[in-house]
Amino acid sequence: MRYLPHWLSCALMVPAGLLCGGADSALAADLSPPPAPVIEAPALPGWTYRFTxxxxxxxxNGTQTIRGRSAKVNASFADIVEKSDTLVALMGDFEARNGPLSLFTDVVWSKIGLDGGNIRSRTLAPGVTGTLATSLSLDIEMAIVEAGAAYEVYRTGPLAFDLLAGARYWHQSADLSLAVAGTVSTADLDVVGARAIAHSGSVDWLDPMIGGRIRYTVAPGHELLLRGDIGGFGLGSDLSWQAIGAYGFELGTYQSITFSGVIGYRALYVDYAQGEGRQRYQFDMLQHGPVLGISARF
Incomplete structure (x- = not known):
């Protein structure tokens, strides 16, 4: 036994659990388990913002009642532009999005004046005496502020569906001018020359709302949006609803800001009333028309 096999001499000459160098060491290295792969957490989506x-x-189209006197309104945008003494408006929409969640707000402020060609008198409210005089003009100052959140609940290919909830705040101040007649009670009106003016003062209310919207990517940089909501539920107004259809198309990018054109149509209806008799105020009105805008996304 002068010469022992290499594997046996290794076993006799080294402590248990160790292997000889050379090929056996390489074999041991091959048999050792590979290091566990490092799994990096996915980056959290960042916020993006869009201002329009x-x-x-x-x-x-509807009825405006101030101090128990009602006027039927039927005026197109062309009528308002042509015959209105006043037409001032400030409007903007802002949305912040992070993954499926988005927060939005929308502001509309307008001051509109209408002459007698687009309004006509209606019946008096109970408790208001006298016959109804001819309506001469109607001036409405109005602010509408929406705020809420939307969450994407379904997506397939280019189509996405969001649920949304929020609130819509209304502020109004309106003046209705009537022709003075001997049979018209003017005790609660301001009389200026041949006009009796009913002032509403400041009227404010808040409507909760719920709804949904569909977003469809027609092509890269082109998106179709359909939105509908309903609100009021007797908590603010008796009923309020809104329907919007819009199409956005990218115009270009400048300094990391993407600009898009927006065209669409918006309809907003509300039926709000408070008070009785000479304190009666009601705004039962549909506002509708085309929307044109420019959005900036960053």
């Missing part, structure tokens, strides 16, 4: 100043070419 726009113009809403509004028409009005």
């Amino acid at each position: 100043p726009y113009g809403w070419l509004t028409a009005l």
